[in-house]
Amino acid sequence: MLRRFCCLVFSLTTVTAMAQDPVKTDGDKYRMLLENDRVRVLEYRDLPGETTHQHHHPAFVLYALSPFKRKIHLPDGKAIMREFKAGDVLYSDDQTHIGENIGNTPSHAILVEMKPGAK
Numbered sequence: 001m002l003r004r005f006c007c008l009v010f011s012l013t014t015v016t017a018m019a020q021d022p023v024k025t026d027g028d029k030y031r032m033l034l035e036n037d038r039v040r041v042l043e044y045r046d047l048p049g050e051t052t053h054q055h056h057h058p059a060f061v062l063y064a065l066s067p068f069k070r071k072i073h074l075p076d077g078k079a080i081m082r083e084f085k086a087g088d089v090l091y092s093d094d095q096t097h098i099g100e101n102i103g104n105t106p107s108h109a110i111l112v113e114m115k116p117g118a119k
Helices: 003-018
Strands: 030-037 039-046 053-057 061-065 068-073 079-084 089-092 095-101 106-113
Touching: 068 106
Parallel strands: none
Antiparallel strands: 030 039, 039 106, 053 095, 061 089, 061 106, 068 079, 068 095
């Protein structure tokens, strides 16, 4: 009985974690450029007014390729406003959010996600 319960919990955790992968939740906006045992590199693009589904990023670095303005909706109801110029760089701890392009320009950025335990 305990073994079945543990398998069920593991399965649900795996499905939940996979469902929050931005490449899977918003494949029309995220494109994987590289993945290895240390990092995953994603390209992100969207248009003014577009939003993402809720997803999760481990700790990451964002490099803005164009100017854009975003509202980041956190699961606790708080929101973060971010505005980037081309060439801006941002580091963020791991985060679950919904992103919204609230500006007048398309978003275009590169995200480098850190793999847990990478040396």
